[in-house]
Amino acid sequence: MSLVPGRLTPRPDEPDIHLALRLHGFRFDYIACRTAALAFAAEWRVRTREQVTIIPGQVDGLPRLPCEELYLDGTAVIGSGDTPKPLIHGAKGVPIDARR
Known part of the structure; x- marks a missing residue:
């Protein structure tokens, strides 16, 4: 949760995306601008086997x-050698290519 109430998006020209994360059986729901959401989801997949889902809608x-701003420059994905293709699932379980 943001420590700054009412914190605005760092990229007002991009839509906000709903991310649902699973960690040790708990679900966490956040929003982030498109760039940060896709970079975070890609890194999440590299670092953990837990699921991240992009949910359309409100x-x-x-x-x-x-720390949404940390995912804005495109260097957040950690990997060795070739960057692995992120496996991100949409709300209906359909894989989404985060590198679009």
Whole structure:
């Protein structure tokens, strides 16, 4: 959860995306601008076997992804050698290519 109430998107020209994360059986819901959401989801897949889902629709009332700004420059994905293709699932379980 953001420590800054009402924190606005760092990229007002991009739509906000709802991310649902699973971690040790708990679900966390956040919003982030498109760039940060896709970079975070790609890194999440590299670092953990837990699921991240992009859910279309309303984002009102959800907290912003903590440290969202860290995922804006495109260098957040950690990997060795070739960057692995991220496996991100949409709301219906359909894989989404995060490198679009």
